[in-house]
Amino acid sequence: MSFSAIPLAGSKPDQYAQLLEQACGLMHGERDRVANAANLSALVFHALPQLNWVGFYFYDGAELVVGPFQGLPACIRIPLDKGVCGAAASSRQTQRVADVHAFPGHIACDSASRSELVVPLLDGDRLVGVFDVDSPVADRFDADDQRGLEAIAAAFVESLR
Template sequence: MSFAAIPLTGSKPEQYAQLAAQAEALLAGEHDRIANAANLSALVYHALPELNWAGFYFFDGTELVVGPFQGLPACVRIALDKGVCGAAARTRTTQRIADVHAFPGHIACDAASRSELVVPLVRDGALVGVLDLDSPVPDRFDVDDQAGIEAIAALFVRSLRTDG
């Protein structure tokens, strides 16, 4: 199967609706979390402006472990009591951080990152991991970005196998 991303147009909510449709097409019929995380991180990274990292961390029962991503090499393991990713995983709430340098315990995997959006991935009450976006632009992410990425994260969670 070949896939060509369609350029996003219209308002930001319309763009996220288009991105979600593209994500659904990528996920259709595939249930492997690594394959889907790889494709979604590439789709998001190339579709959205002003990102320097987009990817997944998976929960191994103790900590978050880096999964498929786009961007510079990343921190491999993140404790749940560290950084924006750890906060999203621990609290199971989206973290939208305008200035990562003002966030207590921020982990600087890429010194160029200035703002971050992290959505927890939860399935049937169990933590799967997080979807993490970083930007070199302060205050890059707004409520429309949060809603759009939460929708993409929900598509990913629904794509996972029911048998593990």
């Protein structure tokens, strides 16, 4: 089966609705987290402008461990008390950071990253991991991006059931 992403059009919320539809199409009938994370990373990385890293970290019961991603090689393990990913995982709240260099404890896996949005992946109360999106542009992410990426993250978690 081949998949061809449809170019996004319209307002930003409309574009995220289209992206979510494409994401759900990619994951339809597939429950494997690695397969779905790999396809979602590629889809989001190529669909949205001004990104330099998109990927998943999975919680192993002690820390976050890198999963499928698009971008430069990444930090392999992230403690829950470090960086933006650790903050999202430990607080179970999306972290939208306009300037990662001003974030206490920021982990610079890619020195080109300037802003970051990290969505915790929760199955009820259980932490699955985080969905991490980085940009080389300061203040790249707004509330529309947050809502759109949270919807994609929720669809990913739903695909695991």
